[in-house]
Amino acid sequence: xxxxxxxxxxxxxxxxxxxxxxxxxxxxxxxxxxxxxxxxxxxxxxxxxxxxxxxxxxxxxxxxxxxxxxxxxxxxxxxxxxxxxxxxxxxxxxxxxxxxxxxxxxxxxxxxxxxxxxxxxxxxxxxxxxxxxxxxxxxxxxxxxxxxxxxxxxxxxxxxxxxxxxxxxxxxxxxxxxxxxxxxxxxxxxxxxxxxxxxxxxxxxxxxxxxxxxxxxxxxxxxxxxxxxxxxxxxxxxxxxxxxxxxxxxxxxxxxxxxxxxxxxxxxxxxxxxxxxxxxxxxxxxxxxxxxxxxxxxxxxxxxxxxxxxxxxxxxxxxxxxxxxxxxxxxxxxxxxxxxxxxxxxxxxxxxxxxxxxxxxxxxxxxxxxxxxxxxxxxxxxxxxxxxxxxxxxxxxxxxxxxxxxxxxxxxxxxxxxxxxxxxxxxxxxxx
Amino acid sequence: xxxxxxxxxxxxxxxxxxxxxxxxxxxxxxxxxxxxxxxxxxxxxxxxxxxxxxxxxxxxxxxxxxxxxxxxxxxxxxxxxxxxxxxxxxxxxxxxxxxxxxxxxxxxxxxxxxxxxxxxxxxxxxxxxxxxxxxxxxxxxxxxxxxxxxxxxxxxxxxxxxxxxxx
Numbered sequence: 174x175x176x177x178x179x180x181x182x183x184x185x186x187x188x189x190x191x192x193x194x195x196x197x198x199x200x201x202x203x204x205x206x207x208x209x210x211x212x213x214x215x216x217x218x219x220x221x222x223x224x225x226x227x228x229x230x231x232x233x234x235x236x237x238x239x240x241x242x243x244x245x246x247x248x249x250x251x252x253x254x255x256x257x258x259x260x261x262x263x264x265x266x267x268x269x270x271x272x273x274x275x276x277x278x279x280x281x282x283x284x285x286x287x288x289x290x291x292x293x294x295x296x297x298x299x300x301x302x303x304x305x306x307x308x309x310x311x312x313x314x315x316x317x318x319x320x321x322x323x324x325x326x327x328x329x330x331x332x333x334x335x336x337x338x339x340x341x342x343x344x345x346x347x348x349x350x351x352x353x354x355x356x357x358x359x360x361x362x363x364x365x366x367x368x369x370x371x372x373x374x375x376x377x378x379x380x381x382x383x384x385x386x387x388x389x390x391x392x393x394x395x396x397x398x399x400x401x402x403x404x405x406x407x408x409x410x411x412x413x414x415x416x417x418x419x420x421x422x423x424x425x426x427x428x429x430x431x432x433x434x435x436x437x438x439x440x441x442x443x444x445x446x447x448x449x450x451x452x453x454x455x456x457x458x459x460x461x462x463x464x465x466x467x468x469x470x471x472x473x474x475x476x477x478x479x480x481x482x483x484x485x486x487x488x489x490x491x492x493x494x495x496x497x498x499x500x501x502x503x504x505x506x507x508x509x510x511x512x513x514x515x516x517x518x519x520x521x522x523x524x525x526x527x528x529x530x531x532x533x534x535x536x537x538x539x540x541x542x543x544x545x546x547x548x549x550x551x552x553x554x555x556x557x558x559x560x561x562x563x564x565x566x567x568x569x570x571x572x573x574x575x576x577x578x579x580x581x582x583x584x585x586x587x588x589x590x591x592x593x594x595x596x597x598x599x600x601x602x603x604x605x
Numbered sequence: 606x607x608x609x610x611x612x613x614x615x616x617x618x619x620x621x622x623x624x625x626x627x628x629x630x631x632x633x634x635x636x637x638x639x640x641x642x643x644x645x646x647x648x649x650x651x652x653x654x655x656x657x658x659x660x661x662x663x664x665x666x667x668x669x670x671x672x673x674x675x676x677x678x679x680x681x682x683x684x685x686x687x688x689x690x691x692x693x694x695x696x697x698x699x700x701x702x703x704x705x706x707x708x709x710x711x712x713x714x715x716x717x718x719x720x721x722x723x724x725x726x727x728x729x730x731x732x733x734x735x736x737x738x739x740x741x742x743x744x745x746x747x748x749x750x751x752x753x754x755x756x757x758x759x760x761x762x763x764x765x766x767x768x769x770x771x772x
Contacts, residue, residue: 239648287651287706300702303709310710318655332647 244522251518275323280523286313341506441525608661620728631745677736
């Protein structure tokens with residue numbers, strides 16, 4: 174055989190999803206060293222944004238991630254529009270929430286069915302699983318497709334959508350298209366309920382642990398596209414106060430930044446959101462919690478899978494509710510004038526809190542940008558979880574079993590590095 | 606009556622990775638008949654399975670990053686050959702994995718043609734290299750001619766039965 178290599182190219186600069194590796198050293202049966210190394214490109218984008226006009230930001234940040242571009246767009250818009258004395262208005266606010274519901278739906282459906290379920294059903298990957306569980310995989314693809322349709326409705330396309338702009342959207346959907354999508358969403362509700370029940374029946378490991386939950390909270394609704402930051406330690410912060418308590422540092426074995434909350438690891442993402450906002454779930458989901466026996470707040474990270482299923486049910490119901498009385502607006506956006514200064518914004522990406530800061534000069538150009546993605550925020554928590562979970566699991570397990578458990582633990586956080594089915598290269602060193 | 610043919614160009618805005626899109630743009634510029642459905646997709650992932658459902662021939666075109674062939678060559682691949690390529694994409698679901706998943710779910714189009722245009726590198730701008738742009742243009746003309754022949758004769762086009770492959 175020759176040593177040639179053939180690749181289908183996806184340019185690296187547009188992908189947040191990178192390779193991760195875990196370095197594990199077991200000495201005398203003890204976990205001596207554990208290093209989670211992640212390559213995370215969003216830092217490049219912060220430099221790309223410098224010198225760009227504020228209007229360009231929303232399309233540039235949509236390129237950061239192929240799975241959660243809406244999150245990047247909404248956090249950026251929240252930050253930039255905070256520099257205006259006007260607001261985009263009620264219609265835009267509501268439709269942005271629908272837009273975002275589409276992203277949660279497609280991302281969660283993708284994660285559950287194609288990334289996480291093979292772990293718990295005993296398959297190497299979704300392709301192998303599809304042969305034995307075709308209906309579950311088809312259900313996942315249908316739910317994901319429905320989420321993509323919602324994103325397309327406002328974004329023009331589902332991957333790296335182009336419909337959002339400062340002050341609203343470039344284009345408002347036609348009422349006829351909205352009606353058709355409502356019908357599809359209504360039909361999907363029973364599938365989504367079945368998915369939650371299906372996930373709740375899986376033999377998920379019992380692994381209680383202590384952690385700090387961090388999520389947005391909004392007084393009117395389960396926070397998705399806006400809100401103030403709330404922690405399980407009782408703190409409530411606006412976006413401009415984020416940097417007072419949350420810090421990023423470089424680790425020697427990772428090109429990614431690691432975040433801490435006043436020096437402590439913390440959790441952001443679906444389980445953190447449920448832990449902090451479960452009382453705002455609609456009545457049918459409160460019933461579902463009782464039905465599946467999930468009590469919140471929950472300290473078992475493996476329940477993140479069920480949290481995603483519940484959020485799928487939530488966003489389908491939310492999209493139906495918000496689109497039910499859809500009216501085509503006179504204009505899909507409100508022209509906004511931005512003042513020079515620092516703009517802060519955040520929203521809840523499918524996998525957790527996404528915070529942005531922009532410095533805008535008096536010419537309307539970006540002088541500096543800072544983006545703190547959820548994967549960066551969860552890294553310290555992932556590593557702490559791995560320390561605890563692998564030790565509890567048993568370090569005497571063979572390399573394959575340790576690798577599988579480590580991958581399961583990491584996938585609970587749905588990090589961007591979970592992209593590759595076998596993303597983890599485990600280097601286990603045993604020193605007698 | 607022969608079912609419409611669906612041609613999907615897969616790519617991204619970056620340099621020669623635009624090749625699949627360029628083929629679709631070439632076909633669109635030629636005012637294709639209504640029996641030819643065209644679609645440009647930006648790394649669709651598993652959603653491609655739904656998007657490629659069609660009763661007629663389905664042709665997928667993507668750029669193939671390779672060091673073994675000069676840029677600008679068009680080759681027909683089987684899904685198995687594609688799976689051997691070292692593809693990377695969002696969340697590990699690139700074209701090869703998506704086609705494998707579709708196969709496992711028995712949702713591959715009955716008449717699927719997979720075409721690749723070889724490229725040497727991508728870039729961060731939108732400019733394509735002359736050889737890849739030329740190959741995309743030539744492929745668009747070939748596809749249009751093959752479609753017209755198929756529609757005229759009621760048979761299938763000749764393109765895609767080539768023995769060219771990266772193996």
